[in-house]
Amino acid sequence: MLEHLRAPFKKLIEPLAKALISIGLTANAVTVIGTIGTIVVAFVAGITGWLFAGAVVLTLLVLADSLDGSIAKLTTGGTQFGAFLDSTLDRIADWALLAGVIVFFILHADWWYDISQSSPDYISWVGVGAAMVSMMTSFVTSYARARAESVGFEVKNGIATRADRLVIILVGMAITGLTHHGLWLAIGMVLLAVLGVATVFQRILEARRQMTAGHRTYQP
Numbered sequence: 001m002l003e004h005l006r007a008p009f010k011k012l013i014e015p016l017a018k019a020l021i022s023i024g025l026t027a028n029a030v031t032v033i034g035t036i037g038t039i040v041v042a043f044v045a046g047i048t049g050w051l052f053a054g055a056v057v058l059t060l061l062v063l064a065d066s067l068d069g070s071i072a073k074l075t076t077g078g079t080q081f082g083a084f085l086d087s088t089l090d091r092i093a094d095w096a097l098l099a100g101v102i103v104f105f106i107l108h109a110d111w112w113y114d115i116s117q118s119s120p121d122y123i124s125w126v127g128v129g130a131a132m133v134s135m136m137t138s139f140v141t142s143y144a145r146a147r148a149e150s151v152g153f154e155v156k157n158g159i160a161t162r163a164d165r166l167v168i169i170l171v172g173m174a175i176t177g178l179t180h181h182g183l184w185l186a187i188g189m190v191l192l193a194v195l196g197v198a199t200v201f202q203r204i205l206e207a208r209r210q211m212t213a214g215h216r217t218y219q220p
């Protein structure tokens with residue numbers, strides 16, 4: 001859904017990319033720093049329960065994934081290894097964000113759920129289950145695209161591509177952080193799981209359509 005915002009978003013962050021180039025940062029360095037930062041902050045947020053602060057910092061770190069491509073475009077023009085590194089480390093960042101959410105649900109189930117007088121612990125298990133499904137669909141969505149590309153077909157459709165998935169996770173974290181109600185993050189995870197399953201089906205069907213037609217659509 002948000003994929004069509006890529007071009008205007010890129011234009012918006014171009015000055016920031018130029019500033020990073022001027023202090024000597026390379027695209028690959030930004031890719032690696034962004035990923036390491038995401039892993040650390042996602043787990044710190046999950047363990048401490050500082051979800052709003054975590055969402056703000058993670059938003060900036062996720063931005064690094066857009067900045068690396070902008071830096072590459074302005075310097076080397078983009079490299080094969082850079083593209084490989086970017087997509088590969090994205091999987092680790094995706095894992096870290098959802099693992100951080102799971103850690104949060106497990107560690108903070110007791111004191112984040114004060115919506116009613118009772119302690120609806122089951123909400124945290126719904127959150128854990130949905131986050132686990134989302135982790136799987138996030139990997140399979142990206143794998144389906146990469147596997148199709150490896151045999152010459154472009155399969156990047158779907159209702160929940162990466163930017164959508166990131167926004168759902170970060171907005172869910174931010175709202176739960178602000179309200180102290182874990183229910184919002186659990187709702188976000190259920191939404192992500194449902195949209196993720198739908199996206200996997202959309203990509204499988206699109207791959208079948210293209211492969212049955214037999215016209216190659218992707219040139220590496």
Ligand SMILES: CCCCCCCC/C=C\CCCCCCCC(=O)OC[C@H](COP(=O)(O)OP(=O)(O)OC[C@H]1O[C@@H](n2ccc(N)nc2=O)[C@H](O)[C@@H]1O)OC(=O)CCCCCCC/C=C\CCCCCCCC
Binds near residue numbers: 002005065067083170
């Ligand atoms: C600031 C405080 C806010 C506090 C709010 C807290 C709550 C959080 C609420 C909302 C969160 C919003 C999250 C924003 C999500 C952004 C999504 C995003 O950026 O995703 C990243 C992807 C990057 O994709 P990719 O890595 O594929 O592209 P690249 O451009 O990197 O290109 C890859 C090619 O580049 C080459 N290359 C790369 C690396 C390398 N080392 N070498 C290379 O050579 C190679 O050729 C590669 O092939 O971006 C997208 O998916 C684009 C879509 C973006 C849609 C954005 C939607 C934004 C929505 C809301 C914005 C909210 C405000 C955010 C703050 C903005 C501040 C300016």
Ligand SMILES: O=P([O-])([O-])O[C@@H]1[C@@H](O)[C@H](O)[C@@H](O)[C@H](O)[C@@H]1O
Binds near residue numbers: 086
């Ligand atoms: O396929 P998906 O996960 O929705 O979206 C993602 C793409 O938007 C991105 O360009 C690529 O670098 C990632 O590896 C990932 O594939």
Ligand SMILES: [Mg+2]
Binds near residue numbers: 064066086
């Ligand atoms: Mg990138």
Ligand SMILES: [Mg+2]
Binds near residue numbers: 065086087090
């Ligand atoms: Mg990326």
